[in-house]
Ligand SMILES: Nc1nc2c(ncn2[C@@H]2O[C@H](COP(=O)(O)OP(=O)(O)OP(=O)(O)O)[C@@H](O)[C@H]2O)c(=O)[nH]1
């Protein structure tokens with residue numbers, strides 16, 4: 052993307068201009084609401100944000116006679132920025148729009164750094180992180196471990212999905228099959244399926260029911276293929292709805308919420324698919340390796356880095372075969388990258 056070549060200062064300026072533009076749009080929306088008058092607004096009701104475009108959001112009515120209808124709404128100025136997945140209280144106007152008057156508490160937040168490097172929520176109330184990998188492109192256990200840590204950090208339940216089971220070669224993929232067993236032994240749910248052969252999709256559908264999910268994974272593992280199989284007939288060009296100014300500045304990055312016909316919801320956008328580890332502390336990293344948890348605090352040295360220290364409880368567990376060498380290697384690999392861009 053061209054943005055990568057901009058300097059930090061240029062990025063900062065772009066963000067500032069975008070913030071100011073959003074602020075002006077918000078003021079206009081407030082004026083419009085004042086002119087409408089409170090008597091023109093319907094009763095308060097609950098809704099779900101299914102897309103957001105700067106200061107405007109699409110709210111799906113979740114109760115009452117408007118249930119299922121989508122309204123383009125703006126928010127009262129005293130409310131924080133809303134993101135896809137937010138549950139809100141809103142009032143319908145008589146112009147096919149509405150006003151959001153309250154944001155309901157979030158059960159989880161997915162955050163990503165904005166252009167200035169500040170963490171911003173991009174989706175709310177996500178329950179399940181579907182981590183997709185495949186025999187091809189070559190999978191990396193450290194990448195899977197990074198996603199698992201990110202899920203633990205954000206408070207999401209992870210689901211490991213090995214797609215392209217039709218390509219499995221027991222010899223070539225012996226290592227991959229070993230990982231699947233060890234993740235299952237750690238207590239993580241693992242599904243093997245094939246989007247192209249349509250195998251195992253019913254098991255995936257059952258896992259997705261009654262939850263809001265996000266799909267992540269390396270490029271080419273089959274995320275789009277899986278999502279298309281689960282959402283037949285949906286136009287996945289995220290942000291196809293342009294904002295009411297017609298400029299559509301947010302169309303490439305905005306996240307949208309979709310309903311799976313078999314139950315459950317999906318939040319998807321190119322940005323969401325890049326969700327991963329950001330700004331994680333050493334403690335969060337350790338906590339993200341679930342089998343390390345019972346051993347934390349039992350090392351001889353309080354500031355143990357678990358690299359080569361004598362009396363290290365984690366290294367002891369590796370020697371006893373209670374922690375796998377692969378997971379220890381992942382931990383070290385991620386730790387060594389923390390100073391670079393993942394953490395402050
Ligand atoms: N053999 C086989 N190929 C598959 C399967 N699922 C997807 N593919 C193929 O894998 C390739 C990549 O699939 P996509 O769905 O575009 O992968 P993606 O993860 O969405 O990739 P990005 O959009 O780059 O993130 C396509 O050529 C698919 O046809 C499968 O179950 N088996």
Ligand SMILES: [Zn+2]
Nearest residue numbers: 350355357363
């Ligand atoms: Zn230690």
